[in-house]
Amino acid sequence: MEWKCVSPGDRPDGEIVLSGDFDLYNAPRFSAYALRGIADGWTGLTLDMGGVEYLDSTGVGSIIRLSQALRAKGGRLRVRGLNDTPRRVLKLSNILPIIEEIR
């Protein structure tokens, strides 16, 4: 999986565009990257998941950790462009309630 930070520097919210497999081989590196962004100042974060077709429980775990870190700062995780299978994985894992979907 690759990702690109596209957040405009003048706002406290991060935005990251992801593509590829959000899985056990990639999610830990991504978590470390995004958690650093939150520690360094993001109070909200949007993930553009339009380029992700494969999501597994490590990816879901990454989403949970980011949600927890943002919640601790009073912020929230937003997700855009969820494809069908990743959405089903999130639904099966019962974590759709903690993320905000935007268009």
Added chain:
Amino acid sequence: MSEARSAKPLIVRKLIVDERNELFDARAMRSLEFVSDFSRIREYAAVILEPCPDAFKEGSLLEQQLSEIIKNGIKHGNRCDPSKRLRVWFDFRKRVRFIVEDEGEGFAGLDDWNDFYRRRQEALHNQDLDAFLALASYRGPRSDDSDGGNSLIAALEYWNGGMIYNEARNKVGVVRWYTGGSAHGAERSTTR
């Protein structure tokens, strides 16, 4: 989440231990053996699914759910010890069935996990977002960064014909039923 409690009654599924369950009947199932190589988990799942009809795959969902069980056996069961094997039985006739056996010490925390899952579902049911977030991922004694701590939660829903462990808890049997190409709802779950 809104303020109101949801009106639906709370039904909490469980992981079940049942040595003699029919899900462990491996007669007429094919099987493959794998070395415990963490870097090859997804490759193993893809190899096993080669003979599987596309109608059962549901995008990448089946591959993902199988990969999770393989990962649990290789990482939590065999602790990635290359001298330990993982054996997978599979059957794709009318429904998807797997039995996955590792050579580890077994899932000793299974009852703890059921307890964790009940508390998690209660938090969700009570719409207590902070409690839910705190319980969103299971953390076992050896959980690390590559453990999302949520695959079994999805598995209990996904394996709609049951998910059963043997007495030693190093072997799991699962089945997913389909009707007309799509999966049954959760109503068939964990029948014994």
